Amino acid sequence: MGNISENFKKIRDKIEERSAKLGRDPSKIKLVAISKGKTAEDVLEAYETGQRVFGENYAQELQEKYNLLRENVGIEWHFTGHLQKNKAKVVAPIISCIETIDSIELAKAMEKRATKPIKALIEVNIGGEGSKSGVKPEDLKILVKKMTSLEKLRLKGLMIIPPYSDNPEDSRPYFKKLRELLGELNSEKIYTEKLTELSMGMSHDFEIAIEEGATIVRVGTAIFGERGE
């Protein structure tokens, strides 16, 4: 507790350092603060350091924090968990972006419940583990093609959670692969607009992700501390 602003400074410094080394513009890398399992007070503390974009994994937790914090101008929510279709009603009116589209059914449910344009990322399961959600690389193009017919839910790019490893370098091949998949979608013009977003990298591997072209990094523990899960 009380370290949130210090932690933010450290993370932002690291993003700037890493971008500078690569000649990347640090303002093109969006930091999403993953606040799942943390309190609205924690989110508010982060907000007061200037953070505006937060990520939540559970519909009800998102709704509770949204209601407590909605007065805070400019606050924005990404949905980063596995979402059941029947929760689209709760989530769609609250968020600016869903990072975890993994079926056309979920995409259509979000479209139906959207009250304004919502950005969407497709979660890709490159690890191939049965337990993880996400679309298999071989099914990606079909889903992207189907999403072209939606009007309010606008696809912007791809997201990945690689299998956890203590060595952040182990994430690199997954990040590379995600970037290649995005490149293929664009070169084959599968979607109606160019796809630009790569959401990859968490507390332990976001610097590697930035090296591999991340435009969105999702950091929880390194900002808010360990979750009591």
Ligand SMILES: *Cc1c(COP(=O)(O)O)cnc(C)c1O
């Ligand atoms: C929990 C979570 C994060 C944050 O993970 P940390 O290791 O705490 O930084 C990022 N992305 C997703 C999808 C998550 O579920």
